[in-house]
Amino acid sequence: MSRLDSMIRRLMVQRASLDWAIGELGRLPGPVLEFGLGNGRSYDHLREHLPNRDIYVFERQVAAHPDCIPPEDRLILGDFRDTAPAAAQRFAGLAALIHADIGSGDHAASRALAASLVPHWATMLAAGGLLVADQPIPADGLEPLPLPEGAPGRYFISRKAA
């Protein structure tokens, strides 16, 4: 599989996972939290499909397309490990959806980062809220869900127990 193939696969499983989660949210209230803005593609997708939700974005350093930079009061800048603890207090039990696209080329480091963040994510989620991530996200109180049909590839969805 070429890097072109794997990028297409990655973006398609990301989109399928997000679209499934967006459809699942229904009337569950609460903000959406995105960890990892990157170039802003998934943020743009979320705000297009969830125009009435507050979307907060966590990012170390903004390098997104200028059209895809969140408003200043929705952007939490800094290393995720530094910003997540305060955010876990601020959003405790509130988030309807968390999307975390935090992987780098270093697989071990990406997994370790996700493992350090997942307890905070579990705290932030509302009962019944969804965590969609590019890394495995095992955690107490989070039920792993299958990927939507027709979405081959690596992405991970969990739901917080109601």
Place this chain on the structure above:
Amino acid sequence: MSRLDSMIRRLMVQRASLDWAIGELGRLPGPVLEFGLGNGRSYDHLREHLPNRDIYVFERQVAAHPDCIPPEDRLILGDFRDTAPAAAQRFAGLAALIHADIGSGDHAASRALAASLVPHWATMLAAGGLLVADQPIPADGLEPLPLPEGAPGRYFISRKAA
């Protein structure tokens, strides 16, 4: 359409166009020329599917994934407008396939760049050779071809008259 949607669309039409061209090449001899390495995805795709072809890459400044950097003797560094005239002499009538992914966010500039390069590309192509590009590529001696079926989006394929 979100930026995530349009990126998926763009990569899929690029891959469908390249795959179609790769299948068309058959026994037409000659090197492959790629204008615009970017992060190296399409270069990786071409070298995976055309392992016996020489692939020469033109790039202003290499910023590709380390695994996707061509060997030094296959890399022609510099502004395309500066390197294309000498390359047109070097590869005159030889190239089986040229792939040009040269667009930037500035649509007018991208079109102008393609317009300035297409006469050189036409010179480089072998009779029956294919030009696959992300920009419209009208030129004398190049016959525009339809995109392969099931490839919605903007990509452009032409064949040099035999």
